Amino acid sequence: MAEASSKFPEVQGGGSLIIAWQIKGKRVLVVGGGEVAAGRILHCLNADANVTVVAPAARLNPEVAYRVARQQVTHVDRNFEPADLDGADMVLVAIDDPAASTAIWTLCKQRRIPANIADVPPECDFYFGSVHRDGPLQIMVSTNGKGPRLASLIRRFIADKLPPDTGRAIERVGQLRAELRRVAPLPADGPRRMAWMTKVSDAYPWDEMCGLTDEDIANLLTFFPSGTVPSLDVLKGMRANPDADVTDVFDGSFGFSVGA
Amino acid sequence: MAEASSKFPEVQGGGSLIIAWQIKGKRVLVVGGGEVAAGRILHCLNADANVTVVAPAARLNPEVAYRVARQQVTHVDRNFEPADLDGADMVLVAIDDPAASTAIWTLCKQRRIPANIADVPPECDFYFGSVHRDGPLQIMVSTNGKGPRLASLIRRFIADKLPPDTGRAIERVGQLRAELRRVAPLPADGPRRMAWMTKVSDAYPWDEMCGLTDEDIANLLTFFPSGTVPSLDVLKGMRANPDADVTDVFDGSFGFSVGA
Incomplete structure (x- = not known):
């Protein structure tokens, strides 16, 4: 029995389930328009999502403003309101307001909408990692929260090693x-x-x-x-x-x- | 305007949103007990999920049977029934029955449970890739469906290049x-x-x-x-x-x- 068991991989707990979420044509709501939101938006656009950004125009960072001006995303020029969740398939929150963030998370869970509240690990159905992209190839590096900068360094290391084609x-x-x-x-x-x-x-x-x-x-x-x-x-x-x-x-x- | 635009990354559509799903202590239902199910189960156990496998005992492959015997997963010794979805946070289906698969997918969508029906891309909220694991590090390789075997080869190539520590x-x-x-x-x-x-x-x-x-x-x-x-x-x-x-x-x- 012990002999036979050794041929199957050992369970190594402590990881995440890394998956390639399909959001082509799905509605992703991004709450906030700062630097973190800008990164989230690009990830979603690279996966062909319909992205709506809710944030006062005055608070959009240059990259988000650029995507709005290019009509790559839909912009709602005000703070979040619960009705924004209607029809949303995924919600990404990146605002500097812990109370408001938690309120949005609670609403998402009531409606069973997958959500990520930036910088609040317990209020996340999923985390992001560092992603290398080359056409159909995507390589995602996660350190499971141990070192986000390291994830990015390792991603660059891998990109350097891969054959150019x-x-x-x-x-x-x-x-x-x-x-x-x-x-x-x-x-x-x-x-x-x-x-x-x-x-x-x-x-x-x-x-x-x-x-x-x-x-x-x-x-x-x-x-x-x-x-x-x-x-x-x-x-x-x-x-x-x-x-x-x-x-x-x-x-x-x-x-x-x-x-x- | 065109000048300013060049400093932001170009959108490259056609990808997925690669995310690190958090299923620690969450209930994952796996329908089927074959080779594909075995792989899914290991991914979920590595992410500390509570896994329930629904499949007749006679159809469990040796690896799944081993995990059942070791009590790494809960086993329900029969075919799927809709009540199995009660309390499930995620559903993974890997059975050779397209009609039954589609029926489960439909139920999951009614209940807003994230689901993956193996080998049926339109009936998947997310896909799996090939994952390298080294302690807290996880590297996931996806070819966005273009070449699953290639994903595995590239994963091994990366594992070889990474420093051992x-x-x-x-x-x-x-x-x-x-x-x-x-x-x-x-x-x-x-x-x-x-x-x-x-x-x-x-x-x-x-x-x-x-x-x-x-x-x-x-x-x-x-x-x-x-x-x-x-x-x-x-x-x-x-x-x-x-x-x-x-x-x-x-x-x-x-x-x-x-x-x-």
Whole structure:
């Protein structure tokens, strides 16, 4: 029994559940217009939310004022009122008024609206971290409140280490998956699609995927029915102009491989 | 106007809002007991949630059965029933029954319970990613659905690059922040605390923080009233036994610095 148990990961308590919340087209209410609010607003816009900012115009910081002027967000030029919560899918509060903050938190909990009251950990359904973004790739660093500045330093450290074309490589893999679903659309094809995609990722180092052209993706798909995956050299040789070396488009990152 | 605008970050749509959800002591209902459920359960236990798994005993995979046997989760030995949602703070569904999944999703939305239906993106308030964990540090990699396997490869790539003592360094910074709050507990001390912590993180490379001893932390705190931060050498010289070189505890990672 003890033997068998060792093959499963040990529970390591004390963490958070880190999740990618989907707020595309959802209504996010931001209460406050200072620097913290500005950061929250950008996070939400990067996730395609409909953002409403409630704060007196005089208190908007330059970045928030800029987003209002560009109509990236809807602005309500006054202090918070409870009716602002009507229809809100998420509420982010960043004001210097603990009593008002707590009142908003209480209202959110009554209405079961996920909320974050900045700097008041017990009044938060969730915390923010430091996020690196490169196209479809998002990497979030959380220190679970131990060191917010450290989170930001570690995020920059990671960004420096990642191959420059990581985002583009992920786009290519996403494109391959999408086209595969067109070629083999049935739910019954699911396991075969998954098995083949696994073979593809085993065959090519992930960062090399960014060097594939649309033509390469089309050629690669012709191997799906046989369940095989060609080497990169074979794939390259299938090009209309096979002399166009695939390495030409790699910005020197060709040959890099995971863990090397 | 166009000039001024350039100083603010551009919005890059198409992402998610990556957040650290707080589920310590909260009730998470997991419907299903297969491999996907096993992964979800571990994520939730690592965040100190109270997890209930609803699935017939015969369908539990070995890892889920192990967690049930160890009483790490509560097990309800049958298929899902709507009353299972009573009191649930979050619902994670991982069953091979699209109709039943959709029915659970609909009930969750009626009750405003955050939910994730595995493999059904439109029926998810949030997605999962690949998470690296090292003590208080959590790093989550999301490809926003473009390549789940890639997310896992990138997570491993990052884990390889991070200095081995990163988690311990963060613990030390957290300890320093906590003790500082004891030394200067008033809300009015907040700005001074923050300014001094900033000085500390500017003075020491983040990964070197793990080498500090409890004695070092106590000595470092004596500098707070003056608003100064000693060099690492000075701090080391203050030890009862200053000959104990601080590098001795660094496992060779001493001297590493961000971006080097």
